[in-house]
Amino acid sequence: MLEGDACPLTEPEDLVAKVEALKAEQARLKQKRRENAKELRNAERRKKRLKKRARQLSDQDLVAVLKMRRTAAAGAAAAAPPPPATCDAEQPGLPPGSSSSSSASATTPLADAEQDQVVPQVPVADAQVDD
Numbered sequence: 001m002l003e004g005d006a007c008p009l010t011e012p013e014d015l016v017a018k019v020e021a022l023k024a025e026q027a028r029l030k031q032k033r034r035e036n037a038k039e040l041r042n043a044e045r046r047k048k049r050l051k052k053r054a055r056q057l058s059d060q061d062l063v064a065v066l067k068m069r070r071t072a073a074a075g076a077a078a079a080a081p082p083p084p085a086t087c088d089a090e091q092p093g094l095p096p097g098s099s100s101s102s103s104a105s106a107t108t109p110l111a112d113a114e115q116d117q118v119v120p121q122v123p124v125a126d127a128q129v130d131d
Contacts, residue, residue, distance in 0.1 A: 057065070 054062075
């Protein structure tokens with residue numbers, strides 16, 4: 001290379017700035033890796049605690065928990081505001097007064113079946129829990 005041809009990255013200021021930027025990026029990634037490892041470790045510990053507690057519950061207790069969840073979900077759904085109503089004019093191609101979905105029933109047959117679902121009783125000795 002000739003004396004007048006200097007690479008712009010070989011300037012001492014540019015190299016120092018680039019090295020500092022790379023060190024800062026490395027430190028940020030190292031911190032992020034520590035945070036991710038901590039989150040993973042905590043999640044695994046939580047999972048282990050929950051499994052230990054679940055093993056101590058009877059079938060009736062588990063059914064009661066599921067019922068409480070269903071009740072809480074139904075309460076949250078009832079408290080949520082209904083979705084905005086659509087106007088027939090917003091649905092091009094449909095004659096006035098018609099709708100793209102039937103409004104004969106507010107619930108679906110599947111939703112009704114889920115509410116009446118019976119949880120089978122499983123003997124505790126046969127239940128398998130992964131550790």
